[in-house]
Amino acid sequence: MNARSCSNMKDAAGLFVAALAVLVGILGGTEPDGGLCVDGSCFAVFRHPGDFASAQRHCEERNGHLMAAGSSGSRDVLAQLLRNSSGRFWIGLHRSTGCPNATSPLKGYEWTAEDAQGDSADWAPSFDGSCSSPRCVAVSEADRLRWVQEPCDAPVTGFLCEYHFAYSCESIAIDGEAPTYDTPLGFGGGGLHSLPPGSIAALTPSKRKFVCSESWVEAPWSCEILEGGCEHQCATNDEHEPSCSCPPGLSVNPANGITCEVDALDPCARLRCEFACLEGDDGAHACACDRGFTLAPDGRSCVDFDDCSDERQCPGDNSRCVNTVGGFRCECQGGFKLTDGSCVDRDECASAPCEHMCDNTPGSYKCSCSGGYRVDPLDANKCELHCGKKECVAECDPNDRRQCYCPDGYISDERKDHTWCVDLDECGDSYCEHGCRNTYGGYVCSCRKGFTLVNEVFCVRNEDEDEEREGSGEAATIPNAPAVTPHEVAPTRQPSAVTVGGLVAIIVCCVLVVVVVVFLSQHILNKKGKVERGAASKAADGGETHSLHGMGSEA
Template sequence: MTMIILMSIIVLLSFKAECGMKQAGICRLVCTGGDCITVNQDRVDFRAAEAACRDRSGELLTLRPETDESILHTLSQELSGNFWIGLRLPTGACSNLSSPLRGYEWISGSTLSFIPSPDTWRHSTEVCFPHCVSLSNDQKWTERLCSEETDGYLCRTQHKDACLAQELSDPTVFQSSKGCSTGPCEHKCTDVKGGYKCSCSSGYIPDSKDPRRCKMHCDKSRCPKICDGAVCSCPDGYIIDKDFCEDIDECGNGRCDHGCKNTLGDFECTCSEGFVLEGKYQCIEAKDRESFFTTTPVSLYSTKPAADNTLKTSPATAGGFLWVWVVAAVAVVVLIFVVRFYVVRRQKRREQSPAPVDNNEC
């Protein structure tokens, strides 16, 4: 009876997989030698996928020329849908269709990377930041907005227990048989089942680059300064004012070409309609290309999702111009009819008027 139930479950899961039904959070490991890739089925955007890989001591997949032909073939049998890989356009840049990587850069910083063939790219349309790349089971690369949610993401890792670590309920838990005995955390360490987790003292948060370490943080415009003996300091973007850290208004320094929005510990430059942000501060003309974005934050990793500010022609404006022309045309036609009516009426009056009498006639 147990065997029958087990076989039924296996058949049901296989049926779901064949029908494209995905379960969030599923992780599968693909290894070649000591190098492993996790296939993560979880609908997230590019930023969340990058953070998830980093939290598991890995990184979004960077393809390498010497080994990844075989890995791509293996992955194509594991994928069902589109999965983020570690390629994104630099801030303010547009794709270059004549370049093998089209101007995209690997988030790992690698320059000796796998070079795709021209037909690897699914589309041949120029796009601009913020766009990232996903890989599908037919080995095609698709350029899409980094804010989109794909079917999952691919992480490269050296840990063969990466999927096991991902199954732990608390995302801040690090798997380890030694727990806190090796002092892995910068501030506080707590032993938990299967590993340990790190936490930070007041005024600090986990560092996104390494959650085991902590960095100063202030979520308000004014926070108490942090002192270690006689040395006091503030988070980035803040300045000491007596016993407090005050947020610096970077917009008062005129760094941005057009608009500027001050944020806690940072700032964002924005551009007027018809312009696109290049780098952090400069606005350049968009040259009427719809793929440009007129408002772009300084960092891709803003806490608020970037809005789709694609430069588009306003339908309301276009409609307004159309009505102006229609009204003008109607007015001209009416004027012509009025003038014609007046002329015809005047001519008829002249024809109906009696001829003048000649008094000099005998």
């Protein structure tokens, strides 16, 4: 069989191009785990867990539907698809509303496909005829391929899809050749007997290829479909006939017209060019690269060329060149946006990034703070209270003058006219190991000669000093502090300020504790006094009684 000599097959292949392109595009995505075709219908099994609705949507997106297993031969198809498979698989049978109908073969259920044929029911003995029974149906080998009711939202093992075609091709038969098939549905192999349109048959050992287009058409076919079956590249001549070509140094195998083999007579063969081999004016051949690439030092490989090395690229103001594989692109610098072909400044202040005030600058912005505040050193967009002198007026809530706030390192002082923030002298609390200098809102530690300040407060003896001490027999003492890069003066450390509310709370708590202690002490003393007075009273009464009794006896 030589389809290349049959012009009518070539014409049929030309008419088939559009339909095949659509088919290949539709059937992308999740690949099936197996399938088979029978008389223009193909069936595929997907081991992809999901509910009934997602399985139905997957089949429909690929121009098919969930399998209608109601025909006489469907049981044989199920047996082949689910051979050695565990778990349950959705089929296209469900009950949308109402209750099961025991009098009909489908028991009130319906096929999802409108053109589904056959009423050959195969329900499992466990069929539930109640109105609350599950509305969807699945099959499995464990249930002997019988129809089993299953909740539609159950994530079963997979699903079965069914596709229909106007025609199919029978398995190809050429003496001494073993075909391997690849279908546009995503499954293939060597044991298929019926193939859908667009299926490819590859023969061994000749490496010839055929495409199913009503009948088998040998490659090269239309270049629009899988490069016409060519191993390297497909092109058409002036008469729109497809033909294959090969890279420099290789030639098309005349036996099959699609594969490439080494051409010993080609002067480019020894060069082994990665992209192209060109003949110069002097008749010598050399390798060349595609646009955007340059020849590597080995003379045959191609490497990406840095197009941005040319300063003429992206000449506009505030524009920059970004090199890409095989080319480049122009984009605006940070803080600018492309408008009408030019890079213009973006007003970052429009998005209100600053806590207080915002000043837009070319390509950026700058935050500033109101009086009594400064920019937070940890976040340039935020502001923090700042005094910068020995004392300043506190920041108070306009709705509650008792709620006042002071910067770190200050303590509030309530006066007649206002609440003031007074600088704390942290050096009196012995934060520093050696020397301490108080600053407004903080303090700075320092070390004696021969020591280095570590972690802002500790002083560690220098290594050269340690060596001298070891030579003299004097032991060196180093505080237990993590090692960091030494520096002479550490950043200011600011302890948390005590607010007016905090002081009031502390005073109230202390007063309450004193009152409670006094009350308990008084209560205990009162109780003890009562006990002592009661005992004395009893003793006195007993004595008087004794005395009376004695006087009576004497009388």
